[in-house]
Amino acid sequence: MQKKKSLIWGICAVLALGLAVSTSAGKQEKVQAASKPSVASFLKKVKSANKKVKTVHFEMDLSLKVNQDSKSQDMEADLDYGTSASDLKRASAVIEQTKNGSRSYQEYILAGGQGYPIYTRTSEDGTWTKQTTNGDYYVQPGYFSFLNILYKMKDDLKLKETSKTYTLVLKSQNVDLVSLFKDELNLVLTGVSQTDVDKTFTVTFNKKTLYLSAFTMNLDYKKGSDVLKMSIDTSYSQWNKVDSSRFLAPDQTTT
Numbered sequence: 001m002q003k004k005k006s007l008i009w010g011i012c013a014v015l016a017l018g019l020a021v022s023t024s025a026g027k028q029e030k031v032q033a034a035s036k037p038s039v040a041s042f043l044k045k046v047k048s049a050n051k052k053v054k055t056v057h058f059e060m061d062l063s064l065k066v067n068q069d070s071k072s073q074d075m076e077a078d079l080d081y082g083t084s085a086s087d088l089k090r091a092s093a094v095i096e097q098t099k100n101g102s103r104s105y106q107e108y109i110l111a112g113g114q115g116y117p118i119y120t121r122t123s124e125d126g127t128w129t130k131q132t133t134n135g136d137y138y139v140q141p142g143y144f145s146f147l148n149i150l151y152k153m154k155d156d157l158k159l160k161e162t163s164k165t166y167t168l169v170l171k172s173q174n175v176d177l178v179s180l181f182k183d184e185l186n187l188v189l190t191g192v193s194q195t196d197v198d199k200t201f202t203v204t205f206n207k208k209t210l211y212l213s214a215f216t217m218n219l220d221y222k223k224g225s226d227v228l229k230m231s232i233d234t235s236y237s238q239w240n241k242v243d244s245s246r247f248l249a250p251d252q253t254t255t
Contacts, residue, residue, distance in 0.1 A: 040154045042166065047151060049210035051085045055242035056143050056211075060234040067227055071099045078238075078246040079143060080112075086144045088137045090247035110137045111249040119250055130253040141184045143236065147212060149180055150203060157203075165213070168203040177201060177217060185232070197221045197228065211239050 037045070055078065062073040077093035090112040097104045109119040115132035138145075150157075150168070156175045157168040177199055178189045189197070197219050204214040214235045221228040 037159070039157050039159050039168065042159055043151050043154050046205060046210045046212075047147070050144070050147060050212065052240070053085065053143065053211060054082060054240050055080045055238070056236050056240075057238035057242055058143065058234070058236055060141075060232065062233075063229075063231045065227065065229045067225070069100060071097070073097045077139065078242045079139065080242065080244075080247055081144065088139060088142065091137060091139060092246045093139070109247065109249060111247055112137075117249065119253060128250040128253040130249075130255050140186065141181075141234070143212065145184055146215070149184060153180065161207075163207075165207050166205045166210070168205075170199065170201045173199055175199070175201070177219070181217075192221060192223075192226070192228070196223070209239070212236050 058075075058077045058079055060073070060075045062071075062075075064071045074096045075093065077091055079088060080090040081087065082089040088110070091108070091110040093108045095106045095108075097106075105123055107121050107124070109128075111117055111119065116134075116136060117130055117132050118137075119128045119130050121128050153175070156171055158171050160167045160169065174195070176194050178187050178194050178197075181187055198221070200216065200218040202214075202216045203212070205211065206213050215232075216234070217230075217232040219228060219230040
């Protein structure tokens with residue numbers, strides 16, 4: 001019998017346009033002259049290297065504007081995959097959202113263990129509420145599920161190299177990012193063809209470890225009075241160095 005999944009968070013960015021709308025100047029790194037591996041062979045090495053990732057710190061900033069409606073989310077989480085390199089064992093997260101000027105706060109601790117408990121509160125000093133689930137944990141976007149999508153995009157990407165990073169970018173504007181990431185990022189685009197949307201997509205890896213360190217995604221569309229602007233900026237760090245205290249259940253809770 002298949003276990004029931006426990007959905008913890010997602011971006012929930014419904015992009016509706018047209019009739020569907022309801023409402024440094026730093027020092028540049030020198031690019032290496034040496035020949036680069038193919039995208040397919042590079043991603044094969046990435047897949048192997050990331051099997052060593054057990055814990056990771058995650059941050060994501062989202063901004064979304066659809067005509068007059070606007071939304072932003074700031075998410076920060078610590079994720080513990082144990083030795084499975086895919087199945088989430090424990091997590092803690094904070095999500096702060098502003099939608100059309102209204103702010104909200106959510107904090108989660110997925111402490112693991114019997115019953116897969118989830119602890120939540122809606123303010124920084126609020127009371128924790130506990131609930132149990134009938135299955136395992138997962139998050140959106142997840143570290144490994146994002147990588148799995150990337151592996152399928154090997155023909156859509158090109159590889160760039162600097163002294164400290166490898167970076168993957170789109171080969172062309174023909175890549176349907178909305179369809180590729182619709183489940184992982186909860187993206188839905190209606191009222192306009194994705195081919196009319198300008199896209200940028202950049203994924204960065206630590207050159208020494210080949211661990212995923214960042215990705216950005218931008219979608220832009222304007223036609224007449226219809227406007228869509230979405231920006232996602234995500235970073236990963238502290239691979240295998242997240243303190244286990246981040247996943248401890250709170251001392252006092254209500255049910």
